[in-house]
Amino acid sequence: RSRIIAVVNQKGGVGKTTSAVNLAACFAASERRTLLVDLDPQGNSSSAYGVVNPTRQIYDALTGDSPIGETIQKTELDYLHVVPAGPDLVGAEIELVTTLNRESRLKRTLAEVRDDYELILIDCPPSLGLLTLNALTAADSILIPLQCEYYALEGLARLLETTELVRAELNPGLEVEGLILTMVDMRNNLSRQVEAEVRRHFGEKVYRTRIPRNVRLSEAPSHGKPILLYDIHSRGAVAYLKLTEEILRRIFGA
Amino acid sequence: RSRIIAVVNQKGGVGKTTSAVNLAACFAASERRTLLVDLDPQGNSSSAYGVVNPTRQIYDALTGDSPIGETIQKTELDYLHVVPAGPDLVGAEIELVTTLNRESRLKRTLAEVRDDYELILIDCPPSLGLLTLNALTAADSILIPLQCEYYALEGLARLLETTELVRAELNPGLEVEGLILTMVDMRNNLSRQVEAEVRRHFGEKVYRTRIPRNVRLSEAPSHGKPILLYDIHSRGAVAYLKLTEEILRRIFGA
Numbered sequence: 001r002s003r004i005i006a007v008v009n010q011k012g013g014v015g016k017t018t019s020a021v022n023l024a025a026c027f028a029a030s031e032r033r034t035l036l037v038d039l040d041p042q043g044n045s046s047s048a049y050g051v052v053n054p055t056r057q058i059y060d061a062l063t064g065d066s067p068i069g070e071t072i073q074k075t076e077l078d079y080l081h082v083v084p085a086g087p088d089l090v091g092a093e094i095e096l097v098t099t100l101n102r103e104s105r106l107k108r109t110l111a112e113v114r115d116d117y118e119l120i121l122i123d124c125p126p127s128l129g130l131l132t133l134n135a136l137t138a139a140d141s142i143l144i145p146l147q148c149e150y151y152a153l154e155g156l157a158r159l160l161e162t163t164e165l166v167r168a169e170l171n172p173g174l175e176v177e178g179l180i181l182t183m184v185d186m187r188n189n190l191s192r193q194v195e196a197e198v199r200r201h202f203g204e205k206v207y208r209t210r211i212p213r214n215v216r217l218s219e220a221p222s223h224g225k226p227i228l229l230y231d232i233h234s235r236g237a238v239a240y241l242k243l244t245e246e247i248l249r250r251i252f253g254a
Numbered sequence: 255r256s257r258i259i260a261v262v263n264q265k266g267g268v269g270k271t272t273s274a275v276n277l278a279a280c281f282a283a284s285e286r287r288t289l290l291v292d293l294d295p296q297g298n299s300s301s302a303y304g305v306v307n308p309t310r311q312i313y314d315a316l317t318g319d320s321p322i323g324e325t326i327q328k329t330e331l332d333y334l335h336v337v338p339a340g341p342d343l344v345g346a347e348i349e350l351v352t353t354l355n356r357e358s359r360l361k362r363t364l365a366e367v368r369d370d371y372e373l374i375l376i377d378c379p380p381s382l383g384l385l386t387l388n389a390l391t392a393a394d395s396i397l398i399p400l401q402c403e404y405y406a407l408e409g410l411a412r413l414l415e416t417t418e419l420v421r422a423e424l425n426p427g428l429e430v431e432g433l434i435l436t437m438v439d440m441r442n443n444l445s446r447q448v449e450a451e452v453r454r455h456f457g458e459k460v461y462r463t464r465i466p467r468n469v470r471l472s473e474a475p476s477h478g479k480p481i482l483l484y485d486i487h488s489r490g491a492v493a494y495l496k497l498t499e500e501i502l503r504r505i506f507g508a
């Protein structure tokens with residue numbers, strides 16, 4: 001049975017897509033059959049793998065227009081498939097409001113393919129609206145990318161409240177997989193203070209591996225490649241590989 | 255008559271709040287009566303001025319529960335008032351879907367106070383949903399903060415399409431006030447390439463003043479102060495003051 005992990009944080013620009021895209025590639029490099037689902041109307045995870053304006057996309061599966069299996073695309077990595085997003089997804093937030101089971105649409109459609117993968121990662125938009133609620137309802141656990149900045153810390157309480165609400169009402173098994181410190185700049189006082197505070201509050205839930213600010217990570221998407229294929233020797237690639245070891249050890253055991 | 259400017263970009267973390275908060279303070283420092291409206295459920299613009307968990311907020315004005323005048327709060331700056339946001343605003347996206355005139359709620363409520371201010375700035379959430387549509391319908395023009403990164407550039411076309419749609423259907427006078435280059439790092443190749451491309455496409459619409467990456471800008475919100483009151487000598491403060499001159503010259507003439 002596969003593990004479905006939602007990569008969530010309503011704060012914008014904290015590294016959700018960069019983490020989802022590069023962890024998916026690292027999981028595939030460890031020969032774990034992996035599916036990356038792009039649930040953000042911006043479609044950044046899709047374009048990170050060179051998919052733009054897909055004919056079939058997650059919107060079609062959410063509305064029931066086509067089975068999710070028909071939206072799945074292969075990537076350059078053998079063990080990685082992607083369900084892309086397209087601009088139609090913007091309308092889904094509004095359209096889903098008045099449909100039945102509006103929070104469980106993703107869970108139902110993923111059920112059709114979850115046994116084909118060991119890990120399913122969902123890249124979420126920067127909001128706590130219906131698309132993110134669908135991801136929280138479908139997921140076994142959540143990964144929280146966190147930039148060590150004041151506004152990002154401020155939003156954490158709201159995110160955990162929403163997770164608690166979903167656990168109580170829609171998905172009793174939902175857990176926090178872990179918090180990932182992203183774009184870390186060790187020279188920066190604020191960054192160090194926020195990190196110390198987060199580790200004090202969340203202890204072991206915060207991965208030891210920090211993801212440093214590394215320009216190669218922001219260059220890779222313009223080449224339609226994850227960091228592993230763009231520059232495997234970069235500090236960004238090394239950090240995501242180390243983080244992958246930590247995450248997989250916790251999920252599958254040593 | 256006042257000018258209403260929406261600070262928009264669905265890409266997360268590009269400096270919408272940082273620009274709205276600091277431009278509002280600079281406008282007030284130039285003795286222009288200014289109102290800052292926080293339309294983001296995250297409430298970052300509100301907390302940047304020390305307002306958390308407000309008793310009355312923009313949500314009450316949007317739903318008609320109270321006149322917008324009752325939600326307005328003073329700040330340390332004489333010429334600046336704020337309409338704060340609170341967590342209830344998350345629900346507004348869903349609740350507004352089935353209400354009458356759902357895109358024009360903000361426009362109608364702002365009409366009650368717009369003659370009391372020369373400039374009204376609206377800080378938008380990172381999405382193109384109903385809250386941002388309300389801002390685009392109420393605004394005379396839009397300011398687009400743009401980080402010089404690949405994903406941010408990718409989203410620009412979608413943002414301009416949506417603006418065009420709003421101009422055609424809901425707000426014929428809507429214009430682009432200008433594009434602000436934020437978190438600029440001149441040592442970074444990608445940043446320089448993206449900037450060159452943006453200036454080639456948008457010409458004069460891109461302000462000459464660039465906002466550099468400056469840690470003092472990200473420290474200020476944790477003290478509940480705009481950069482002008484936190485560290486007026488910082489590179490961030492100097493940049494926003496210069497940008498203010500450019501913006502006000504274009505709006506009010508030399």
Ligand SMILES: Nc1ncnc2c1ncn2[C@@H]1O[C@H](COP(=O)(O)OP(=O)(O)OP(=O)(O)O)[C@@H](O)[C@H]1O
Pocket residue numbers: 011012013014015016017018019040044124125126182183184211212213214215217218219236264265266267380403404405406
């Ligand atoms: N560790 C890093 N070092 C340098 N740049 C990074 C790093 N992580 C992310 N970035 C860049 O920072 C920007 C924001 O990251 P990203 O888009 O992954 O965040 P996000 O949370 O998915 O944003 P959104 O909220 O819009 O979905 C992107 O331009 C990305 O390329």
Ligand SMILES: Nc1ncnc2c1ncn2[C@@H]1O[C@H](COP(=O)(O)OP(=O)(O)OP(=O)(O)O)[C@@H](O)[C@H]1O
Pocket residue numbers: 010011012013126149150151152265266267268269270271272273294298378379380436437438465466467468469471472473490
């Ligand atoms: N010029 C700058 N230099 C350094 N840090 C900055 C700068 N501008 C913004 N920041 C920091 O970067 C982060 C993102 O900025 P901000 O929150 O203003 O973006 P936003 O577009 O409003 O995000 P969201 O999409 O979540 O609303 C914040 O932590 C902010 O303090």
Ligand SMILES: [Mg+2]
Pocket residue numbers: 016017018040044124125
């Ligand atoms: Mg993203």
Ligand SMILES: [Mg+2]
Pocket residue numbers: 270271272294298378379
């Ligand atoms: Mg913001």
